Amino acid sequence: MKEEQSANKGGVRVDTREKIARRAEKEIESGNYVNLGIGIPTLVANFITENKQVVLQSENGLLGIGPYPTEGELDADLINAGKETVTAIPGSVYFDSSESFAMIRGGHVDVAILGGMEVSQNGDLANWMIPGKMVKGMGGAMDLVHGARKTIVIMDHVNKHGQSKILKECQLPLTGKGVVQRIITDRAVMDVGSHGLELIEVAEGYSVEDILNCTEADMTVSEKVKLQAF
Amino acid sequence: MKEEQSANKGGVRVDTREKIARRAEKEIESGNYVNLGIGIPTLVANFITENKQVVLQSENGLLGIGPYPTEGELDADLINAGKETVTAIPGSVYFDSSESFAMIRGGHVDVAILGGMEVSQNGDLANWMIPGKMVKGMGGAMDLVHGARKTIVIMDHVNKHGQSKILKECQLPLTGKGVVQRIITDRAVMDVGSHGLELIEVAEGYSVEDILNCTEADMTVSEKVKLQAF
């Protein structure tokens, strides 16, 4: 098994983040409406190929996020859900928070890509609080996991102590129960199906056995598992 | 007791409608947002004095109904809740049906003036169906009676058989239960209070006794009852 640094130092970690983001981009089809969470998910936008027409939703009230502004374009009244200044593409729409979550909750967003602290083998997600630590709030995550047609969690496969973040059962308080359809890590891609967790892709540098060894959750291996997939 | 024609023939009936509408207009204060029901209530708009700034709400999605259009102004996309072509005043707003009833249900409309078939002494209103007859629907009436800060019913005091329309209990299926605050008829004005129905005004040509005689509901007479009030 290849050793990777989880801490954010030097190029290695950045490469890992980029690797996950690049793989996650493949989940997005042309014509999709997509919500990207804060953190690594936001990076996915950088890798969307030009032949795809994708509309990015920001839950604070924007459909059609554009690139970050130049100094001259900077507008305090135009931010994304991470409170970063952004721009808007032609054909973008502004709306209020109630409409924004009507859109999300009502199943109109095709794909939501979120970060995760823990995911369980039945698709539970924990990504908003650690007991004993300062809790800042869940923001829109609890609504997003229920609304999007496909909820994808992207995260490191193991935590900084080398422990699996994909568990039989989440230990942290949940964000949503049975809400995750696909997990993409630096090492593998797994689907949560009606028969439990299934390994469908293994990243370069890892074997199926490596993945099973570093995953606490029960997991079957797809007959069509793709090796050296990304 | 003065005999009046309930049937819609000649000037007498028209005068009665106008009399009721003119009295109802006094319920409207400057600055009010008002919803006028179909029928006699719609007539009230004709009598709003010029010194009052009143905004009329139409539940199909307009705040700020103006007068009927001239031939040249006629616009199929601009109608009131009675499906009549109208105009809109400067400062008017168009919105969707959900927003319109949010406005109504949320208590933002100051006064609703509706027609009635029967009102009970505890403020129940029946104005949408007669069993055995074709039922066209309640439209927005059931929402309006709950939403407006003040719900006023205007109608003839007695039906075409001379029977009281103000009853101990409504006989027809209800539009709303305990929703009417004031009743204005061609003969009197009555309030529904916590102690039941109270006579507060008597129209010209009638005595307090006349009103009590033609009203089936239990009713007290206000100490300050106003005679020859309208």
Next chain:
Amino acid sequence: MKKIYSDFNEAVSGIKDGMTLMVGGFGLCGIPENLIKALADSRVTDLTVISNNCGVDDWGLGLLLKNKQIKKIIGSYVGENKEFERQMLAGEIEVELTPQGTLAEKIRAGGAGIPAFFTPAGVGTPIADGKEVREFNGKEYLLEESLTADFSLIRAWKADKMGNLIYNKTARNFNPMIAAAGKITIAEVEEIVETGDLDSDFIHSPGIYVQALIQGNQEKRIERRTVRQ
């Protein structure tokens, strides 16, 4: 970029017998008249139609009534035509009358992923039959469930090619909520403009709710022509 049809018959060709449809409009104002005409031509039947009204004898949803294509109608005020009255009295059509504000909110909830809500309209009336009543802050409310549809047919004023819509005056009415509550929403519009031509701050229905567009000329019949001198 959204699917843009040029033929109304093709636009409604996905609508099959037994489906549930929502149709925008208030009276004849803001109805997708050419989509309705194409649906009448298609002769699909056993439809459940959710719409505030049901047209008049020879226009709007009245065309579907005449063809007996409607099995059930959910609306707030439906009796503006004789054929409807005949079918209703003969028990040929099922009618579910819903207070107008409740109808608007049930449709809005359907598009917004809210399965049910409490509302005061209808408490103590025949509308409350069989429904849960609950008190909040001393007042009684009914539990009402949301509505969705297999297809939503709406009319808008202008669309851009991303499906963003704006409506004209009171022709807006039920159209925006119906746009959001349909699995597949087809918008009949007066004009299709280029992406970017509509102001992002002033879009009534974001394109995310719209699956297809078609441009058409509307007769815009007036139900109650009322003029002053």
Next chain:
Amino acid sequence: MKKIYSDFNEAVSGIKDGMTLMVGGFGLCGIPENLIKALADSRVTDLTVISNNCGVDDWGLGLLLKNKQIKKIIGSYVGENKEFERQMLAGEIEVELTPQGTLAEKIRAGGAGIPAFFTPAGVGTPIADGKEVREFNGKEYLLEESLTADFSLIRAWKADKMGNLIYNKTARNFNPMIAAAGKITIAEVEEIVETGDLDSDFIHSPGIYVQALIQGNQEKRIERRTVRQ
């Protein structure tokens, strides 16, 4: 014609100790900054504040935190400042965390006369504690009750003299629902125009929701200045 204040201190003078306030904005974007400053100057205390966020250390609702004017905050993401963290860990402030979409819908429901609704957000999480869970169509939902306020403080871009409002870009966010959910709503606006100068088809908040207006200059601080080269 609405009440138009010229003095921010006077505008907030009706707000008393112990009241419940809603304040518009997302982060520092679209907050009624001058109304908040006047409220900080007023030193009213024991406030319950409903707002998606709670400002930063030296701006927005953070100013009220610093003065210990807030007894309880209801929001979805509140920890962007150290004083908040200190008060929370010391048990000096009560915090009710609410999923952002649920918060938006609770406020919208408050303005719309809907006392409660079911929503999927929070099922199976700590948010569900003590709340009714009910299944609709095979999926579980939580019952959530609506929110209203004694005063709503919002920021809009332009108002006409009838109180009709439009917002700019994502500064809209929670402002329109908060406008409707306040018993008294005061709108801080960038510009007041004559009645008739706003297009009736494109009003975001109809004036019926607004009780008073005040024009002010906003600093519009940026929380995360992110630029490309």
